Amino acid sequence: MKRVVITGLGAITPIGKNTKEYWSNLLNGVSGANKITRFDASKFKTQFACEIKDYDPLDYFDRKESRKLDRFSQYGLISTEEAINDAELDFSKLDANRIGVIFSSGIGGFETFEKEVIDFTKNSFQPRFNPFFIPKIISNGLSGQISINYGLRGVNYCPVTACASSTQSLIQAFNYIRLNKADIIITGGSEAPITESSIGGFNAMKAMSTNNENYSSASRPFDKNRDGFVVGEGAGTLILESLDSAMKRGAKIYAEVIGGGESSDAYHITGTHPEGLGAYLAMEIGIREANVLPEKIDYINAHATSTGLGDLSEIKAIEKLFKSNLDKIQVSASKSMTGHLLGGTGAIEAISTSLSVSTNLIPPTINTTQVDKDIPKELNLSLNEKTSKNINYALSNSFGFGGHCAALILKKYVG
Incomplete structure (x- = not known):
């Protein structure tokens, strides 16, 4: 390969x-x-x-x-x-x-x-x-x-x-x-x-x-x-x-792509599965393909569109897959700034994820003042200000109407 x-x-x-x-x-x-x-x-x-x-x-x-x-x-x-x-x-x-x-x-x-x-x-x-x-x-x-x-x-x-x-x-x-x-x-x-x-x-x-x-x-x-x-x-x-x-x-390199997971919620034409089954499967396939243990993921660029069901189902999937290191993972939601670019959103978020990997900087999640009570308190949502963090492995999520789920895994490039 x-x-x-x-x-x-x-x-x-x-x-x-x-x-x-x-x-x-x-x-x-x-x-x-x-x-x-x-x-x-x-x-x-x-x-x-x-x-x-x-x-x-x-x-x-x-x-x-x-x-x-x-x-x-x-x-x-x-x-x-x-x-x-x-x-x-x-x-x-x-x-x-x-x-x-x-x-x-x-x-x-x-x-x-x-x-x-x-x-x-x-x-x-x-x-x-x-x-x-x-x-x-x-x-x-x-x-x-x-x-x-x-x-x-x-x-x-x-x-x-x-x-x-x-x-x-x-x-x-x-x-x-x-x-x-x-x-x-x-x-x-x-x-x-x-x-x-x-x-x-x-x-x-x-x-x-x-x-x-x-x-x-x-x-x-x-x-x-x-x-x-x-x-x-x-x-x-x-x-x-x-x-x-x-x-x-002799090209410069921002990051290495090491895995990609794709799955279906098989649940509803517009709504995500309440338990995030498709999201979990896409992330699990992606990190397994990348030959990385869940606890190695440092940062997740969440799909997080600011919808009631969607945000929670993604968090449930993250909580289930990364339960052993939930308090060590950084999560951010760039749609709080860009809005939702629909079919273009995964690309611009992959760009920001690759820049996070190469610079060790994580953009903030803005506008969130009262975190939903159903979100685990130990999960760091990168609220209000950028974060410096050594990022060796990062994951970027995208979910679409029809139940389409996709997760891209990036790694800091080491020659």
Whole structure:
């Protein structure tokens, strides 16, 4: 089996339009929530979200190109260019047949779909759709566009498992490389779900926070008064590479990927299993595959969306699996700052987890003032301020509608 390492990072998020800004604001506990500016949200129960601030596609694309790309594809291409530059990849010196793209989106071109259907119904006398309608909305369009842009002919596909999507992309990229089916894979996820139909749909499910008066602190994982998630947008890209390839190039290495667990709750189409059975199994498979004992895990980047059932089911799974060292593990919830990027969330959290491993810094969980009474008191939730801790092994969780569960295991790189 090949060893697999992370050699490049790229991010565009509600708290930073590149990796450096994102990481700095994570460590400083900056909330990305704001009143929705994209449309008039006054008619909705939820009137806020974690938008990317001051985003103009013309800062990144020419006008013609930007019109061909849905917002989720724009975000993914932006984060990918940063990651490629960060990894200092020169494709002219590499075998394009051995470089792949596994890149996710949970929903795809939501904004394009909504706009085109509304425009169609308004023009009933001459109904027509934009010729780019289908290419803009398909979730796999982004992975295809990345490979086209850089001439990469290796494996190319788009896992779609709701909010577990990009973590599963990372796990699949890890598997392809360690089985020697690829040398390098560009992987991650992107989402642009801040639209009227998305907000309305999640409101109908009663899944999102409606704390409009205190929106900046509405995402409060583990808090007894949490009332739902806050939707976010953005993308994260990671360059996964065989250690052999990275060493040959003299690449810097952020962390080593050593395991990935995937499972199903097999319980409910939107709700997590109350006892966290799927979450437990994904984490257990991941650390077993990594050949690591549970007590070796130093840090868990929790999925923790700030929903009543979801947060507790994940904690129950953590409590069961890590009972022997529960008081020694550090847990944090970055969605308290970024909101929930749905299919993009696993990627940006894998980025922050790899940075935690390489810097020994853990971002805080913000907004949580009264910890839920059902959460074990000995569990350190990294409340309110960043933590310095030697991190040799870390785990990042993602769970999606449909019962999809995924856990990625990272290790501090030692040559």
